[in-house]
Amino acid sequence: MTDPSPTMADDLPPGLGFLAGGGAATKLILARDWRDHPLGPPQTWPSAFKTALSLLLNSPESMILCWDADELFFFFNETYFPLLGPRLDWAMGTPMREVWADAWEQARPIVDDAFAGRSQRFVDLPWKLATDRGAADTWWSFSYSRVLDDLGARVGLFIFTNETTQRVLADRALTESRAELVRLNADLARQVAERTAERDRMWNASPDLMVVVAPDGRYRSVNPAWTDILGYAPGELIGIDALALVHPDDLTSAVVALAAAQSGTMPTFETRFRHRDGSYRWLQWVAAPGETEVFAIGRHVTDAKEAADQLRRTTEQLSQAQKMEAIGQLTGGVAHDFNNLLTIIRGSVELLRRPDLSPEKRDRYVEAISDTATRAAKLTGQLLAFARRQALTPELLDIGAAVAEIAEMVQTLIGASVTLHVDAPSTPCLAEVDRSQFETALVNLAINARDAMDGQGTLRIIVSPATEIPSLRGHHGISGEFLSVTVIDDGAGIAPDALPHIFEPFFTTKEVGRGTGLGLSQVIGFAKQSGGDISVASESGHGTSFTLYLPRVSEGRAAASRIEDDGPADGQGAYVLLIEDNDEVGQFATAALNELGYRSLLATNAIDALALLETDAARFDIVFSDVVMPGMNGVECATRIRESYPTLPIVLTSGYAHVLAENWQHGFELLHKPYSIEQLSRVLRGAVARSARLRGR
Template sequence: MVDFQQVFEHAPVPLMVLDRQLRYVAANRAYLEVTASTLEALMGRCLFDVFPDEPGDSNRHSAEMLRSSLECVLATGRADTLALIPYKVPQRFEHGTQLVDRYWSATHTPLLDERGEVAWVLQHTEDVTELHTLRRAAAVAQMSDERLVGDEHVGTRVLARARRVQQENVLLLRERERLQSLFEQAPGFVCILRGPDHVFDIANAAYRTMVGRQDVIGKPLAHVLPEVVEQGFTALLDSVSTSGHAYVGQAFRVMLERDGVMREFFLDFIYQPIHEADGSVSGVFVQGNDVTDRVLAHKQLLQQQEHLEELVQQRTRELADAEAALRQAQKLEAVGRLTGGIAHDFNNLLQVVSGNLQLLEDNVQDNPAARRRLANASMAVDRGARLASQLLSFGRRQPLQPQAVDVAELVGGMGDMLQRVLGGAIELTVRTGEHLSRAWADPAQMENALLNLAINARDAMQGEGRILIEADNAAIRAEAAAGELPVGDYLRLSLSDDGCGMSSETLAQAFEPFFTTKAEGQGSGLGLSMVYGFAKQSGGHVAIASAPGKGTTVTLYLPRAKASADVVPPAPVVPGAGGSETILVVEDDSQVLTTVVELLGELGYTVLTAGNGEEALAVLASVPSIDLLFTDVMMPGPVKGMMVVDEARKRHPRIAVLHTSGYPREGIIKDGFLNQGVHLLGKPYTREALASALRQLLD
C-alpha cells in the first residue's frame, strides 16, 4: 500500500497545505528548503504572518495576488494558478540568511472534507526566477540593432537551458526515488533524527517495525518512544550531537513497549553525527540491526554448555560410582564362583561324615560317651552344612523354591523365636503397611535372612536397644537402591537398630563373605553375604544405610507375587519310614555312594548303583523294573545327570526321580530357581530327610 505521507514528504517540488484561515497544516522538505524554514516555525501560523513579502508595506501587490488566488479557491472550490508572482523569501547563504526577490509559478488546489466542502488548500510552487530573467534578457535584446540574431541566440539558449533543467530534474527525481526505495528496503533499521529534540526526519520500514510504531515522521524521539528516555538513549544522542563523535553499541539491551507489554531486545547500532558545511551537527544518522535472536541463542548456548558441563560432571561421578560398583560386583561374583565350587566338594565330604555318623548311632546305643561324641560330631556337621548353605546363598547358587509369601504372617510367626534370640533387653517392634502385597520368594530363605539381620542388630547393640521391622509396598519408578533395581513393584522389608552403626569403609565391605567386625570366634562374616545373595537371586536387591553412632537399617526389596499367585501350604512331613522298592543310585563320589547304599539298605530298599552316567544307562537298559532314580546332578563324563533322567523316563515312564547335589547347576536350575516338577535333596542330608523324601515320591 502506498504511503502518501512519504510521497508528500519526499516529493522533489515544494508543497504545502493551508487551512481555511490560511494557517500552515503541512509542508514538505522541498518547501522548507527553498524557504529556509523549519516545520516547527511554520505549523499553525498564518502564511502572511510568516512571509509578509515586504514587511511594513500594507499595499504590497504580490501578497494581495497570492491572497486573492487562495480566497478564490476557498470560495469556488476550483483550482487557481498564478503563472508568475514575485515574492520575497528567505535564502541561506554562507554568511547567513536574508530575504531575496524570487519569481514563482503557483498552483492552488482545493482539498475537500467528508462533507464535500473545501477544508484545505494544497499549494504547488515552482521557482521560475531564472526563466523570467532569461525572458527579460530576450526582450531587451529584441530592442537592439542585432535584434534577429540576438533573439535567435537568446531563444536557443533559453530552450537548451530549459531542456537541461528538465532532464536534470527528471534524473534527480529518479535517483531520489531509487535511493528512497533502497533506503526503505534496507534489511537493517535506519533513521535520521534532526535538531536538539531528535525529531524523526526519516525512518525506514525495518526501524518502524522494530519499534512497533508507524507514525513517527516529524515527531520527537521522546514522544514516539518515551520508554527509551530513562534507558540512556536520549543522553547518548545528546552526547553525539554535542561532541560530534560517533557512538557504537553492541548487543545493547533495550526494553520496548509492544501491545502494552515491555519486551526485551538487543541491538547492534551506530549513532553517526550529521555535519553541515559550517561544521555544526544538525542531526544524527542511526543505523543498526536487531540481534535479539542471536544474543538469546548465545545465552541459551551458554546455559546449555553449563548444563552440559554439570551433566558431564554428574555422569563422571556416576561412572566412577558405577565402576566402583562393577569392581565390587565382579569381586563378589568371583568369590561366589569360588565358594560354589568349594561348597560342592565340602557338601560331599559332609555327606560322608554325616551318613557314617548316623550309621554308627545304632552301634553305640549302650555307650553314653560314644553317643555324646556322635552328637557333638553331628552338631559340627550341621554347622558345616549351614556354612556351605550360606556360601551358596552369597554366590546366588542356592536353589530357591519361591512362592507367594504373606510377609506379615511370616514375620508374625517368627516373633517368639526372634525375641528368644534377641533377649529380653531388646525391644522388638513390627509394623506392616495396609494392603500389603505378597512377596515372591523362598519363605525358608526369607526367614533365614531375617534371622541373620536380627542377630547382627543384636550384636551391634551389645544385647540392649530397640529393633524395628517394617514391611510395605514399594513402587520403583526410576533407578533406586544404588541403581541396581529395575523399574517395577516390590515388597520392601527393612530391619533397623539403634546400635553403633558403621563407617563408610566398613559399609563398603559389609556384603563381602567372611568380613566381620566382631571379635574372633563370634561371627563367620557370612550373615550379610547370605542376605545379599538371597535378595539378588530372588530378583530383588538389598541396601544398607548406616552411620557411626546412628544405627543401621538394612532394607530388602523382593519382587511382588502376581495377584493370582496362591500361598503354597508347607509340605506335610512324612515320617522317616523305609520301604521295599527298587532304587537306582547314581553317584560319582565312591565314599558318598557307599554311605548312601548303607543308609538305603537300613531303610529296607533294594539298591542298584552306578558310578557315572554311562553305567546308569547300562543299568536302566538291563533291569526291567526300577521304582525310583536317585541321582547326583553334577556327573563327570559325557553322560550328565539330566541325560540319565531323560533315558530313565523313556524306559520306565512311571519312575520317580529324586535329585541330589552339593552344588546344583545345570539341568534343574534356571535363573536360580528349581525347574517345575523337580525334587531336590541337598547335601548333606540326614537319614530322616532322605527317608521322608523317598516316601513322598514313592507314595
C-alpha cells in the first residue's frame, strides 16, 4: 500500500489544476497560445472536457482525446509522444485531420462509426507512419469510444492505442502461431462488436476497474470489469460505501486518498479489495475529481505484487542464511575463547584478594591477568578484521621467518594426513604489514587447501622475491620490489565458472555448514590494504596455487626505522596534549603519562584541543588523540593540526575506527586500544625522537 502522490496543481496557474500530473504533455498545452483557438483559453474549457483531459493526461496507457465532434481537436498524453515523431511540437490542439493527414481517409469512417454509437476495436491494424523512428510499416491496436455530454450530445472521442508491431512480426515467423493469431483476432473482434454495440461510454470495454463515487461516498456506477476481477455484478455494487470492500489494514490510506480526490487532487494509491469469494486482490488506483463525484480507475496488480513479495522473501531468506552461517561459524569459537579468557582473569582476581598471598604468587597472578588481556585484545582485533573494520598496524616483518613461526599451527589446522613443506630463503624478506592480518590470511589459505584436498595430500608454502605484480582481474601489472607467498595444494581444484567469484564475500563452493565464504574475501582485503594483491591459478582435478604479493622493504630502510625508534627511556618532562572524550580512559591515560615522566593537559573534544593549540601551541611537544569522538573525529582533528603545526608530532589511538580501516595511510602513528604502559611509552618516545631529529635538520 503506497501513500497518495502529491498533486502538482499548486504549481499551475489558477483554473488549470485539471492539468496536474500530465508531465511533458501539460507543458505542451501550456506552451500553446490559445487566444485565437476555437476552444479559447484552457481556463474557459467545459468541465466535461477538463475531466476527460485530466484522465487522459494521468493515464499510463497511450491515449488520444479528440474534442469537438466536428473539428476533433487533438489532445494526447506523454505515453503517446513516440508515435507523433516530427508532429509532436505542433500537434496538441490541432484538428485530427491535420495531425494525421496521411491517414485521415482511413480513420474518417472509423470516427464516424464511433460517433454513431458503433465503437470499435482494431487489433494489429497495419499502418505506414512517419514516426520518431522514421517511415515504417507498423501495426497497431486501436479502440474508439465516443464521449457524450449530460444531454447525450457528442462532444468528443477517446482513442486508446498500443503498438503491436514487434508481436506481429514475431508471429509472422511462425506459421502455426500466425494462424492461431488470426483465429484469436477474429474471435476477439466478434466479442468486441457484440459487447460494444450497446455501449455508449468508453469505460465499458476497459479491462481495468472503473467507478464513479458519488459525493456521499457511495458507488454511483461501476464497469463490467468488476465482475471479471472481483466477481461482483455491477448491480450488486451500486449504492454501497466506496470503502466497504477495502482490506482493514488499507482502510486508513484509502480514506485519505478518497478525501484527497474529493478535495480536488488526483491521488495514486494501492489497496486490497475483497473478492466475492472472500479473498483479496491488490488494485492500483488513480482517482480524479469531477464536478461533484470522483472518477477512479483500478488496475489488478495481485500477480505482480505476489511475485515481488516472493522475490523479496527469497532474497531475505538467502541473505539471512548467509549471515547466520557466518555468525554460526564465529559465535561458538569466539564465546569459547572469551569465556576461557574471562575464567583466567576472574580466577586470578579472586586469588589476588587472598590476604595471605605470597609476593611470588601475586606477581604470577598479575602476569596471568596481563597476558590474558593481551590475548583478549588480539581476539578482538581478529573479529574486527573479519568485519573489515580493523585499522592495520603495519610492522617490519621478515615474511620468511613469520611463515616458519606459524608453520606449526598451520600443520595442526590441516591435520597429520596433509604433508606441509615450507620453502623460504635464508636471507631476510622484509615487508611492512600487519602481523595478525598476515597470519590470518595464511591460515585462511591453508584451511581452504586442506578442504580442497579432503584432508589428505601435500601443501607447499613458498616465500620468494618478486619483481612485479602481474596483470590481475583486468588491472595492469605493477613493476617494483615485492615478495610473493605462494600456497600450493594438490586438491580438486576450482571449476572455471567459479574462479571469477572466489574472492566475493559469502561465495563458497563448500557444502552448507563447512564454510562462510569469507576466508578469501579477508585475504584479498588484507592484500589490497597492504599495497599488494593476490593471484590464483587452478585447474579442476589438478590442484590450486594462490600467490600473495606484498611490497618489499629494503635492508637500509629497515635499519633506519630501527634507529628512529630509539629515544629517551622516559618522557623527560615532555608536554602532551591529550585528547580523549571518555572520562575513565582520560584519567587512566593522564596517570600513565605522569608515571612515564610526561606532563599532560586533557581536552575532551577536538574543538577544545584546537583552541588550546591556537592559544599556545609552543608549550606542547606531542599530541596524543583518540580517533572516535563526537563531532570532529581524531583523524580530522589531526589533519587540521598537521596543516597548522607541521612539526608537532601526532599519535592516534583507537579500538575501532572505520576511518582508519578504510585508509590507514593517513600518515599518523596509531596505537591500538587496549594498549599497555610499555606500548604507550614506546610509541610516544619514538614520535618525539623523530620529531626532534626533523626539527634539527
